[in-house]
Amino acid sequence: MARTAPLGALGRDDLSLAGGKGANLGELVQAGFPVPPGFVITTEAYRDYVATTGIGRTLPHAPDAAAARALFDAPIPEALAEAITDAYRALGQGPVAVRSSATAEDLPEASFAGQQDTYLNIDGVPDLLDAVRRCWASLWTDRAVAYRARAGVDSAEVSLAVVVQRLVVADAAGVLFTANPANGRRDEAVINAAFGLGEAVVSGEVTPDEIIVADDAVLSRTTADKRVRTVVTSSGTATADVPPEERGSCVLTDAQAVALAALGVRVAAHFGVPQDIEWTLAQGEFLLVQSRPITALRPPVAPAPTAWPLPRDDGMYMRASIVEQMPDPLSPLFADLIRPAVAESLHHVLRRFFGPDPISPDDTDFVTLNGFAYYFYSNAGMRRLLAATPRGMRVAFGRHSDLNGVPQWREHGLPDYQRIAGVWNDVDAATMSARDLLRGATELIAAGADYYTYVQAVIPQAATAEITFTRLYDLLVHGAGRPPALTFLVGEDSEPIRAERSLFALARWCRETPGVADAVVAGDALPEAQQAAFEGRLAEHLARYGHATYNLDVMQPVAADDPAPVLAALRFALGGQAVDPDARQARQAEDRARAQAWLVAHVDPVRRRVLEKALGNARALGPLREDALAAIGVGWPAARRLLRELGARLASGGLLDVADDVFWLTGEEADRAASAWDGGRPVGPSASVAVAARKAEWRGRRQVTPPGWLPAKGLMYRLFKGFMPSNEAVQSGPTLTGLGASAGRATGPARLLRGPEDFARMQPGDVLVAPITTPAYTPLFALAKAVVTDVGGPLSHSSIVAREYGIPAVLGTGSATARIHDGDVITVDGDAGRVLLADGPDTE
Ligand SMILES: Nc1ncnc2c1ncn2[C@@H]1O[C@H](COP(=O)(O)OP(=O)(O)O)[C@@H](O)[C@H]1O
Ligand SMILES: [Mg+2]
Structure with missing residues (x-):
């Protein structure tokens, strides 16, 4: 195998031979980018050296890192030295950079960056060979050895390549990120620039200028006070002071920054991922001396909104009620599908309260501001609503009141919703037209919004029952040792508690079935014999409880289609870290029995009977609030299934990159694409760019806390803000x-x-x-x-x-x-x- 190779003979796949630095430089040379000429002393050469000198056998047994490095005093065997000398001559001799190029086969390249030595301004064969040995020896610093030990890499196996490259006597140097690490934006480049050679920048000795370039223009720049720079000396480099009058001047002009960024964009395009590039500037020419992918680049984030412009100024916008289930900005598709649904369900509920609807469609809306959901009420509509309130109250509290939330919910709200969900649960999405998929999702979301109005009617009834008991308790029960009222109220089953108990039952089965618990906790594959049984049980749990939403936006997975959070909870249960709900309930029952005995001993039978009646009511109604809320997502697994089927078709038609991007289309776009699909027409050119921009915008918006009420002024605001x-x-x-x-x-x-x-x-x-x-x-x-x-x-x-x-x-x-x-x-x-x-x- 080759012990040296010209950069131009190498490419990005030559990692194990040339190290990351050498392989990527070779790739840049082959692709025609401006790179100082050079060659690589390959990992083969290192292996040859340690084998021929015999130090390969003693190295692993060296008592410490210093002793290991001392072994590299052994001269380079003649044949290898000759090969290196030949390559150096072919380069034209003269001053070069001698740079360690780690293979990082077993470790992420980033962890290796800067760990091994680099020598600039090496001149002549003897110094070159010395520098090469010192590079090799730098594999054996304390830090490198300790790092490998931690990472479990066998030190006997490591190897190192060395890049030898014509030295650029740079006027300026620095780093270029082709994406902005601060906000993840791929359309911004960040340049760090300082005077002199780049060592002072990469070592952190000098604070460089920072320039952000976007759209072929300088977006911003910070010019630093650059006190020092790296300069060449007769025998290497040194850190020298920058003359005071130059310290504060810009290292790069705007035009230079834009040109450099443009070069970076081409490099990033060539590698296919954003790059972290080291560059030099000499005689007005940029040369690239390193390129590697930016590790752990966050997804792009648009700037956070700072203003809340209101589409209408004749009313108020508020985040309450169903909006509480929408803490994040909405996905564009959900925003469009829920808008008419909530608006219509509002009128529905008003009709239930008031008979003739006191407000017109124009008086209310359900909109987004900076992506966040808000109810809108016009001032005029609000006035009419308040004027109609007495009548509404009569209806509500009259003998034939339908504000009786619990029966309404139990007899109409929940079964109607379950029926609609059931219909769409049973359809075969694959055989449906694209427009029917969208129609189904729309209907389900409307049913969910309507269902929420029933939830809202259960809440006050349940709350009233609890408050009544608590008030009576405070009124009638006194004395030392009085149990807290809460003791009587907790410990009842409700839907989330039933879900938790179901999960614990699954955990119990896992524990009792050989090999399952350990595999689940470790995240490993289950024993083959138990696989199907486990999956069956998990599916049963998910079918019963998997519709619970974390957030009402239909873009968000529910456990039914992504059980990861349920599996996380299962792991906690198996690890014994979570409280067993059965044990908790047993304890609560004991506490309650003790409290009950206290009551018997301290409260007369007449008062006790009054209390017990109120308590019975509270215990029966309280948990219904949770039952009602837990069912809000009953239609969501089906809605998501239909929309993702639509997304899959639009992805196959080239509109979307992946099926889940369907949520990033607007309602109108989805509708148009669905029609096109059904009509056998093209669904449209790729929406990739728009989708990426909307996601970045969403992330930016998610950073802010939306105001609960806009505009934050006026009578209504003062009246209601305490209730927000x-x-x-x-x-x-x-x-x-x-x-x-x-x-x-x-x-x-x-x-x-x-x-x-x-x-x-x-x-x-x-x-x-x-x-x-x-x-x-x-x-x-x-x-x-x-x-x-x-x-x-x-x-x-x-x-x-x-x-x-x-x-x-x-x-x-x-x-x-x-x-x-x-x-x-x-x-x-x-x-x-x-x-x-x-x-x-x-x-x-
Ligand atoms: N051929 C060269 N000519 C001039 N400067 C160079 C050359 N090669 C590297 N440098 C400078 O030295 C710096 C550090 O070199 P490098 O080998 O990349 O070390 P590290 O692995 O620690 O980043 C580079 O960022 C660059 O500024
Ligand atoms: Mg470097």
Whole structure:
């Protein structure tokens, strides 16, 4: 095998022979990019050296790194030295850069960057051979050895290539990222530039200028005070002071920056992924000296919105009610499909309350502002609504009231919704027309929105029953040792608790079936004999509970189509980290029995009977609130299945890159494409660019906390802001205020959960911090020490479940997810409704 090779003879696949640096430089040369000429002393040469000198045998036994490096004092055997000398002569001799090029076969290239030596301005054969040996020896620094030990790489197997390259006596040098690492944007390039050779930049000795280029123009630049630069000396390089008058001047002109960025764009296009490039500038010419992929580049994020322009100024926009289930900006398709559905269901409910609808279609809307869902009410419509209220109240509370939420929900709301979902669950999506797929999803989403109006009618009835009991209890029961009222209210089954028990039953089966529990915990394949049984049980669980939504946007997977969060919860259950719900309920039942005995001993029978009647009512109705809420996603698995089938067709037709991108189309685009598909026409040119831009925009918008009410002024705002589900005040300082929804105080590391994709990160003892929680979050409460949310009130899911688990909760803070960082140690005071933030003073 070749012990040296000219750069131009190498390509990106020659990693093991030429190392990452050498292989990519070879690729650049072959593709015609400007690179200083050079050659690579391959990994074969290293192996040849350690074998011929015999140090390969002693190296692994060297007592320490210094001793290992000392072994490289052995001269390079003649034949190899000759090969290197020949290659150097062929390059034309003179000053060169001698650069370590690691293979990183077993390790990510990034971890290796800068670990091995590089020598600039090496001149003449003896110095070259010396420098090469020093590069090889640099595989054996303490740091490199320790790193390999940690990564489990056998040091006896490592090898190193060396790039020898004509030295560029650079006027300036630096780094070019062809995508912006700060915001992930692939259409921005970031240039770091300093005077002199690049060593001072890559070693961090000098703060370089930073220039951001987008659309062939300089978007921004920061010009640094560049105190030093690397210069060539008679025998190498040195760090020298930059004359004071030059320090603050720009290293690159705008035109140069744009030209360099353009070069980078071509390199990135050649490699197919954004690149991290090292460049030099000499005599007005850019030469590239390294290129490698940018590791761990985040997905692109557009700037966060700062203004909230309102489409209409004759009304108000608010985020409450069904919007609480939509904490994130909406996907374009969901926004368009839910808009008429919510607007129509609003009129439906008004008709139920008021008989003739007091407001016209023009008075209400369900829109997005910066992508976030808002109800709109016109001022005129609101006035008419308030004027009609007395009549509405009569209807509501009259003898034939249909505000009686629970029976309405039980007899109409839930069964109607289940029936519609059932119809679409049973269809064979593959045989449907594209427009029918869309129609089905639209109908399901409308049914879900309509169903939510029944949920809203259950909530007050359930709440009233609980409040009635609590009030009576406070009124009638006194004395030392009085059990808390809550003791009587918790421990009842509701849909999320039933889901949790079903999961624990699955965990129990896994534990009792040989080999299953271990495989599930490790994420390994199950024993073949148990595979089908496990899948059957999981499918049963998902069929029963897998529709629970984390977030109402139909773009978000539900457990039925992505069980990953359920499997994470199963792992917790198997690891014994989560509280077993049966054990919890047994304990609660004991507490209740004790409390009951206390009542018998301390409260007279007449008062007790009154209390018991109210309690019976509260225990029967309270859990229905959770049952009602948990069913909101009943139609979602089918809606998602239909939309993804449509997406798959549009992907096969070239409109989309992948089926799931269907959610990033607008309703109109999806409709048009569906019609085209059914008509056998092309579904349109690729929407790839638009979809990527919408995703970036969505990520940018997701960074902000949407105001709960817009415009934040006027009579209505003052009247209603106290009822909003999140604290509307702008908060700063060491504490965060919300609503204390479950008592107690706990301190722990914050776990920021934006959605199901974060569930697996939750650890026992963490404080769960989320925009909202929905019934699908319930298994996480079994691990949590406390709960904090942006949105939620005393009747929200988080509140009810936190009380059930006996952990403190502070809800509706408005800005928990914006102000708390993942891992911050915070203290949640559920009695005071306050969260002590990580950087706050300790008030213990
Ligand atoms: N042929 C060269 N001519 C001039 N400068 C060079 C040359 N090769 C590398 N350099 C400079 O030295 C810096 C570090 O070299 P490199 O071998 O990439 O070390 P590292 O692996 O630590 O990044 C480069 O960023 C570049 O600025
Ligand atoms: Mg480098």
